[in-house]
Amino acid sequence: MALYPESGYSSGLKLPAGVRIRGSIKPGYETVLTHEAVAFVADLVRTFRPIVHSNLALRALDQAKYDAGGHPGFDFRTKAIREEDWTCAPMPAAIQDRRVEITGPVDRKMVINALNSGAKVFMADFEDSLAPTWSNLVEGHINLRDAVNGNIRYEDPRTKKVYSVTNPNPAKIFVRPRGWHLPEAHFEVDGQAIPGCLMDFGLYFFHNQAAFRSKHGGAGPFFYLPKMQHSREAAVWNAVFERAQDALGVPRGSIKATVLIETLPAVFQMHEILYELRQHSAGLNCGRWDYIFSFIKTFRNHPELVIPDRTQVGMTQHFLSSYAQLLIQTCHRRGVHAMGGMAAQIPVKNDPQANEAASAKVRTDKLREVLAGHDGTWAAHPGLIPLVYQVFDAHMPTPNQLHRLRDDVQVSEADLLAMPVGSRTLEGLRLNLSVGVQYTAAWLTGTGSVPLHNLMEDAATAEISRVQVWQWLRHGAILDGEQAPVRVTRDLVERILREEVAIVERELGPQRFAAGRYQEAAQLFGQQCTAKELDDFLTLEAYKRITEVRPNSRL
Structure with a gap:
């Protein structure tokens, strides 16, 4: 598709009018930065960039209220959404069982290892685990295209070892684009850097939606959406999905996305976020580390909320356990997955005692999640996947726990704002x-x-x-x-x-x-x-x- 007329070349690329690529073009980059794909991204940028900037300004206004002594809370104007009975569209069969997910950046070797890991899902990350250099981003898109097409291969230049996907049931790919706040300086539309997330989403969707959907019964592609603070941001993503699907003739609702609840304001907006994305929702995830970061940032001017050492702020803290319990209840009431968070431990080589201590922490964390009602969880390292399976398989014989509605959960604003206990050292x-x-x-x-x-x-x-x-x-x-x-x-x-x-x-x-x-x-x-x-x-x-x-x- 050519949404805009041709206007010239950039380092050998044939680009639409008003678009400038300011990053270097290495061999192969032209295969993802095609005229049609770049025009597709440019259309998304022109359509949604103004409202993205408006939403970022609204974030600043909200923070000013918190700095002045206020705090986030449940919005009385959307009480009806929280209290009425409605559910999200059914999830496709391909992602009914997500009990173990692995995450990592989109470098070629990582993609192959993640697909082979045995996890149900690989969250291919353009966000927190990727430094967004131009080469990392463009080569990440090449890697994911090859993975979706089933021909990804990598030869280690030092060891000459060859890596390829050998698992007959490789992990299903969910892509996490960057947050709304991060620009992409190497890609300009009408003289301005674009929101990085629209490049991440747009290039991946344009190049992979057809091949991906053919492998998953017409469903997908699948995404993780980070850093939201309000349901109005979810509404923008929903509109992006609709425009993208319409432009390429994809049925609306094919895209499914899981939202990471990783900011304090968003925990009060979970029903509203799911409502905005109800045609495209695959649930919510406990993004615990960013959530702790957001808790501190939100209350940066509140001397009574100076939290203890980060090592002491775990999921058993009242404000975090309340957040997880409410997320599970919210998701299951709306018919979508409630995904657990990341245990950041990794296997410890050459130290059996330390390795067992790390494994014990992971085991305890995952047992807490599955008993609470989570439908799956994250592992930071392939070596932990068997352990996580062991815990979830023992306590979740069904593909998920959507049947556990958790009507027993009662969480108030005070629970979600409770000061974590511990020492500062x-x-x-x-x-x-x-x-x-x-x-x-x-x-x-x-x-x-x-x-x-x-x-x-x-x-x-x-x-x-x-x-x-x-x-x-x-x-x-x-x-x-x-x-x-x-x-x-x-x-x-x-x-x-x-x-x-x-x-x-x-x-x-x-x-x-x-x-x-x-x-x-x-x-x-x-x-x-x-x-x-x-x-x-x-x-x-x-x-x-x-x-x-x-x-x-x-x-």
Whole structure:
């Protein structure tokens, strides 16, 4: 389809009018950045960019209310939606059973390993576990196209080992585009960078919907939608789906999407979010790490809500258990899946005792989820998938638990806003700064998912570290110290940051994740932790450092 007339070339690409590609074009990129596909994305951008920007402005207005002492809550204007009986459209047979899902970035080897992992679903991630360099993004689309077409293959240049999909029942692909807030600087429409999510969604849908649907009985493609704060944002996604399906002659409702409930405002909008997406909904997911980040960010000006060490804020905390219980009840009442969250532990090599301790944590977490009524959950590493299956298979003999309506759950605003209990420690401050620097250094070199301290860290967990340090500094938190309590000051943060960077450089050196960029990462992360005003996202500022726009690429 050619929605707009041809106007010229950009690095060998034939582009529609008003479109400029400012990223480098390597061999193969032209196969996904086709005239028709780029025109399809441009149409979505022209149609929805104004309302995207409007919704982002509304987010800022909401935050201003919270900064002034308010808090999110259930909206009285949509009470009828919450109380009336309605259900979402039936889910297709292909995704009735989602008991184990694996997530990861869209690099070629990861895609193959995830499809072979034995998980029911692979969430192919353009968001928190991917550093959005231009090459990562475009090559990710090439990789997913090859995966959907069944011809993906990878040869490791160092070991010469060849990887291919050998599982006769590979994981079904769900794609997570970037959040509404992240731009794509290398792709311009009418002189402006586009919302990154519309590129991620648009290119994938355009190239893969036909092949994907042919393999799944006409259903799909499937998506995960991140970072929403209000049902009005879900309404935009629903409109995007409708326009995309109509443009390519796909029946409305073919797309199915699971929304990650990973912001505090969104937990009060779960019925409304499902209602807006009811024709396209595949349920909700407990995005626990971003949810903790959002809890801190929402209440950044509330001194009475200065939370304890991030390591102490687990799903047994009242505000988190209430959120999970309400999510299950909401989803099952509306006939869609309630997906559990990520246990970030990874297998520990060469240390059986530590490995068993990590496995025990995963087992406990997944047992809690399946007994509560979740229909499936996430694993961070292929090595954990058998363990997760063992737990869910033992307690969920059916494909899902939609029959468990959880009418016993009674969750109030106060439950969802309850202050987490625990201590604030100097060790916690050190961990936050160490993790933040190491993750930021990795992100700047193109790696968005990093194993640190036997946990898989991504942008969400790094954000917890960042905003927690900022919150502690903003309110002068008193920490349990190594010898005596200590107040968090800028001098303390900067001193510990220097110490932790020195430890990282001494112990790790220019390791493959960081390539010697610890000092740059420390400068960036430290600035954000000590800034007078809290930046909304670490990755917005960091993104400026990984863009490589070509100034002479023309229409």
